[in-house]
Amino acid sequence: MIQSNLDCRPLLKINRCQLLCSAALMAFLPIILMASNENSEIIRFEEIAAKAQVRHVHKTRQFPGKKADVLEMFTSGGSSVAVADFNNDGFEDLFVTSSDTGAENRLYKNNGDMTFTDVSEQAGVTGGNDPLSIVADAVWFDYDNDGWRDLLVARFGTPLLYHNEGYGKFKDVTARTGMNRFGNTISAIAFDYDNDGHLDVLFGNYFPPENLIELKDPHVLPNNLDNAVNGGGASLWRGNGDGTFLDVTKKAGLDNQMGWILDAGHADFNNDGHQDIYLAGDYGTDRLYFNNGDGTFRDLTEAAMGFDTKKGMNAETGDFNNDGWMDVYVTNITDEYMKECNMLWQNNGGETFTDVSKETGTCNTLWGWAAKFGDYDNDGWLDIFAVNGLRSASDDNYIPVLVNMITAPGMDFTDVNNWPDIGEMSWSGYQKKKMFRNLGGQAFKEISAAAGVDNNLDGRGLGQGDFDNDGLLDFYQVNANQPALFYRNITQEAGNWIELKLIGSKSNKDAIGARVTLSAGGRTWISEVNGGNGYAGQSTTRLHFGLGSLGSLGSLGSVEIRWPSGQVDKVTVPVNQITTIEEAKGVVSK
Amino acid sequence: MRKRAFLAGLLIMMICLTVIADHAVAADPAAAMAEMEPLLNKEPDNLQLGARYRQAAIQAAQYDRCIEFYQKLIELRPDASNVRLNFGFAYVDKIPAAGSITQVILANNALTEFTKSLEIKPSWLGYYTRGNSYLFWPRIFGRTALGIKDLEEAMKIQQAEAKRPYHVRTYVALGDGYWKMDELDKAKSVWTEGLKQFPGHAGLQARLSKQGDELKSVMDEAYDPNLRIDTSLEELWAK
Numbered sequence: 001m002i003q004s005n006l007d008c009r010p011l012l013k014i015n016r017c018q019l020l021c022s023a024a025l026m027a028f029l030p031i032i033l034m035a036s037n038e039n040s041e042i043i044r045f046e047e048i049a050a051k052a053q054v055r056h057v058h059k060t061r062q063f064p065g066k067k068a069d070v071l072e073m074f075t076s077g078g079s080s081v082a083v084a085d086f087n088n089d090g091f092e093d094l095f096v097t098s099s100d101t102g103a104e105n106r107l108y109k110n111n112g113d114m115t116f117t118d119v120s121e122q123a124g125v126t127g128g129n130d131p132l133s134i135v136a137d138a139v140w141f142d143y144d145n146d147g148w149r150d151l152l153v154a155r156f157g158t159p160l161l162y163h164n165e166g167y168g169k170f171k172d173v174t175a176r177t178g179m180n181r182f183g184n185t186i187s188a189i190a191f192d193y194d195n196d197g198h199l200d201v202l203f204g205n206y207f208p209p210e211n212l213i214e215l216k217d218p219h220v221l222p223n224n225l226d227n228a229v230n231g232g233g234a235s236l237w238r239g240n241g242d243g244t245f246l247d248v249t250k251k252a253g254l255d256n257q258m259g260w261i262l263d264a265g266h267a268d269f270n271n272d273g274h275q276d277i278y279l280a281g282d283y284g285t286d287r288l289y290f291n292n293g294d295g296t297f298r299d300l301t302e303a304a305m306g307f308d309t310k311k312g313m314n315a316e317t318g319d320f321n322n323d324g325w326m327d328v329y330v331t332n333i334t335d336e337y338m339k340e341c342n343m344l345w346q347n348n349g350g351e352t353f354t355d356v357s358k359e360t361g362t363c364n365t366l367w368g369w370a371a372k373f374g375d376y377d378n379d380g381w382l383d384i385f386a387v388n389g390l391r392s393a394s395d396d397n398y399i400p401v402l403v404n405m406i407t408a409p410g411m412d413f414t415d416v417n418n419w420p421d422i423g424e425m426s427w428s429g430y431q432k433k434k435m436f437r438n439l440g441g442q443a444f445k446e447i448s449a450a451a452g453v454d455n456n457l458d459g460r461g462l463g464q465g466d467f468d469n470d471g472l473l474d475f476y477q478v479n480a481n482q483p484a485l486f487y488r489n490i491t492q493e494a495g496n497w498i499e500l501k502l503i504g505s506k507s508n509k510d511a512i513g514a515r516v517t518l519s520a521g522g523r524t525w526i527s528e529v530n531g532g533n534g535y536a537g538q539s540t541t542r543l544h545f546g547l548g549s550l551g552s553l554g555s556l557g558s559v560e561i562r563w564p565s566g567q568v569d570k571v572t573v574p575v576n577q578i579t580t581i582e583e584a585k586g587v588v589s590k
Numbered sequence: 591m592r593k594r595a596f597l598a599g600l601l602i603m604m605i606c607l608t609v610i611a612d613h614a615v616a617a618d619p620a621a622a623m624a625e626m627e628p629l630l631n632k633e634p635d636n637l638q639l640g641a642r643y644r645q646a647a648i649q650a651a652q653y654d655r656c657i658e659f660y661q662k663l664i665e666l667r668p669d670a671s672n673v674r675l676n677f678g679f680a681y682v683d684k685i686p687a688a689g690s691i692t693q694v695i696l697a698n699n700a701l702t703e704f705t706k707s708l709e710i711k712p713s714w715l716g717y718y719t720r721g722n723s724y725l726f727w728p729r730i731f732g733r734t735a736l737g738i739k740d741l742e743e744a745m746k747i748q749q750a751e752a753k754r755p756y757h758v759r760t761y762v763a764l765g766d767g768y769w770k771m772d773e774l775d776k777a778k779s780v781w782t783e784g785l786k787q788f789p790g791h792a793g794l795q796a797r798l799s800k801q802g803d804e805l806k807s808v809m810d811e812a813y814d815p816n817l818r819i820d821t822s823l824e825e826l827w828a829k
Contacts, residue, residue: 225689225691225692226689226690226692309688309692310689310690311690333690336729337728337730337731338690338691339690339814339816399730399731400730400731403694406691406695407695407699
C-alpha cells in the first residue's frame with residue numbers, strides 16, 4: 001500500500017522521495033512484519049530429486065566379523081552433501097557421498113534449469129571407499145586460491161584431496177597434503193583460523209583413531225554415555241596455500257579434549273575479526289573455543305555456556321534474532337525415551353550464551369542430525385530446517401533391548417561385544433522432519449507438514465543453496481542407506497532478497513570468514529561465509545538475505561564487508577539480484 | 591513401663607536428631623551430611639533422618655557421596671527396608687542432575703532398591719514409590735502396567751487405613767498410569783474419586799480440566815526426568 005502511493009523504484013540515489021519512502025516504511029515496519037509473521041504457512045517446497053536427476057542412494061558401510069551389526073549401527077553417518085559452484089558457471093552444484101566398500105560418491109553438475117548431469121566419472125571424484133577407509137563427509141574449498149574450488153573428502157581413515165583443474169576435471173593430490181594421520185573423521189570444515197589468506201581444515205573425529213574395519217581391540221565404543229572422554233577429538237591442519245597442510249592441533253590448543261565430535265562450526269562469536277569454533281560432541285560435552293588471534297584458541301566452554309551431557313549432533317551458526325551477534329543451533333536427542341532438548345545458543349553479546357530452545361519452540365527435533373538456518377520466505381528472519389531419525393526398519397524397537405544392556409550392573413560400554421545386535425529392529429526411526437518458521441526472533445512455529453518437507457527418512461546432512469538463482473533457498477537432504485531428497489523452494493509470496501558472492505583477494509578466495517553487515521530500510525542483518533557448518537552438509541558460500549517488503553521500494557541495500565584480512569569495503573547492491581563483490585574492488589558484476 | 595520409657599526415649603532422640611539435622615542442613619548442607627552420617631550408622635533404618643540426609647545431599651549437590659554412603663549402609667543392614675527406600679531415593683535424587691543415559695541407569699537402580707524394600711517389608715510407601723517410579727518409564731519398556739499394579743496395591747492399603755493427606759498421591763499416580771495405558775475413562779474415574787476425597791487438589795483439577803495435547807503437556811511435565819520431584823517424605827510426618 002505504501003508503494004502505490006510513492007513509486008521510488010526508478011531512483012538510484014537518496015533523494016526526497018526515497019527519504020519519504022524510508023520514513024513511511026519505518027512507520028509501517030511493525031505492521032509489515034506482523035502481517036508477515038501471522039502468515040505462517042506461506043513457505044512451500046516441492047521434492048524434485050528424481051526429476052532433477054540427483055536421487056543419489058547412500059550405502060552404509062557393511063562390516064565383516066561377529067560384531068558387524070553393531071559397528072554398522074555406530075557408523076551409520078557418512079551420508080553427506082557439499083554444495084558449491086565447482087565450474088564457475090554461476091549455478092550451484094552438488095557433491096554427495098556414499099560409504100560402503102566400493103560405493104561411489106557423485107558429482108552433479110547443475111544444468112541451470114533445475115536438472116543436473118552426473119559428471120562424477122569424468123571429474124574423477126568417485127573414490128574413497130576402499131576396503132580400509134569409509135567416506136564420511138566432504139567440503140569444497142579453494143586451498144590454493146586459484147579461483148576454482150577444490151574438494152576434500154573426509155574419511156574414517158585419512159582424507160582425500162582433489163585439486164580442481166578448472167576444466168571439469170580433478171586431480172588427486174592427496175599424497176602431498178601431509179594429512180596422513182589416521183582419524184575416524186566424521187566432520188570437516190574449512191576456514192582461515194589465522195587470517196593468513198590460506199584456508200585451513202578442522203576435522204571432527206568420532207571414534208578413537210583405531211581402524212574399525214580391522215578391529216584389533218574391541219574397546220572402541222564410548223566409555224561413558226553422557227560424558228565420554230575416549231573419542232577422536234578435533235584436529236586442526238594449517239593450510240600453506242600450496243596443497244600441503246601442517247597439524248597444528250596441539251599448538252592451537254585444541255588437544256585438550258577427546259570427545260566424540262560429530263560436528264564443527266565456526267563463526268566470529270565475539271566480533272573481534274577472528275573465527276571461533278564450536279564443537280558438537282556426542283555422548284557429552286560440546287566445546288566452545290575463542291580465537292586469541294595469535295594462532296591459538298582458549299577453551300571457554302564452562303564460562304560461556306557450561307558443560308553439557310547431551311548428544312551434540314550439529315553446529316550451525318547464524319544470527320537468528322538479528323541482534324548483530326552470531327548464534328549457534330545444536331541438535332541433540334529428544335524422543336519418548338530421552339528428553340534432552342536441542343540447544344539454541346543465543347549469543348549474549350560476546351563470550352557467553354544462553355540456551356533459548358525451549359522458549360523459542362526449537363527444542364524438539366527428535367533424534368536430531370543436521371539443521372540449517374535459512375530465510376526460506378525472505379521475510380528477514382532466519383528459519384530452521386532440521387533432519388532426524390536414526391534407523392527405520394521393522395516394528396520391533398531396539399530401545400528396550402539396548403536398555404537391558406545399559407542397565408546391567410558393571411557393564412563395559414566400550415566393548416563392542418557387549419552391545420546387542422540390532423538386526424531388523426528400528427531405533428528412533430520414521431521421524432518427521434522439522435521446519436521452524438522464525439516469528440520475529442523471539443519464537444518459531446513448526447510448519448514442516450504445511451511446507452511439504454515432513455518426510456520420514458533417516459536424515460543426516462543438508463546442503464542449502466539457491467540452485468535456480470531465483471532468490472529462494474532450496475536444499476538437498478541426504479539420508480543414511482536411503483535415497484536423497486531435493487527440495488525446491490516454491491514459496492509464492494516470499495519477500496525480496498539480496499544474494500552476495502564474495503571473492504577474496506588478500507583474503508582467501510572463497511571469502512570464508514568474511515562478515516557482511518547489510519542495512520536496508522532501517523534494518524540491519526549480519527551473516528558470515530562459512531566453510532561447511534552443520535552436520536554432514538556444506539551449504540553455498542553465497543550469502544542470502546531476505547528483506548521482507550523492504551526491497552519493494554527498489555532501494556539499494558548498503559553492504560559492509562569485513563574481510564578476513566581486516567579489509568573493510570562498503571558498497572551498495574540492488575535487491576532481488578545476485579551480486580559479486582571482490583575484496584578491495586567492490587561490486588564486479590551482477 | 592520399661593517399654594514405654596524406651597519408646598519415649600527413642601522419640602526424644604529422634605526429635606533431637608531431626609532438630610540437629612534441620613539446623614545444620616540450612617547452614618551448611620555438606621557439613622550437615624557429615625554430622626548425620628554417624629547418626630545414620632547408628633540408626634540405619636531411620637526413614638526420617640535418612641530422608642533429611644538426602645535433602646542435605648541435594649542441597650550440597652553431593653549425590654554420589656549420598657549414594658556411596660547408602661551403599662555402605664546397605665552392607666551393614668541389608669535387611670532394613672527403609673534403608674533400601676532411602677537408597678532408592680538417593681538414586682532418584684541424582685536423576686535431574688544427570689545426563690539422559692545415566693538417568694536411565696539411576697532410575698533402574700532405584701527400582702531395584704524399591705523392590706528389595708518391598709520384599710523385606712511391604713508398605714503403602716513402598717508400593718506407591720515403586721509404582722510411581724514405573725510411570726516415569728516410557729510405555730515401550732512395558733513397565734506402566736507394573737506401576738498400575740503397585741498403585742492399586744497402595745490404594746488397597748490406604749483404603750483400609752485412616753485417610754491421610756498424602757494418600758491423594760495414589761489417586762493422581764494411578765489415574766496417570768491408566769492414562770499412559772490409553773484407558774482414559776478409568777483415569778478420569780480415579781482422578782474424580784481423588785478429587786472427591788481431596789477437594790481442591792490442584793494436580794487432580796489440572797488433569798480433569800484438560801484433554802488432548804493440553805493433558806499430555808501436564809503429563810510430560812509431571813514425568814519429566816529433568817525436573818526435580820519432592821522426595822523429602824515430609825508429608826509422612828506432617829501434622
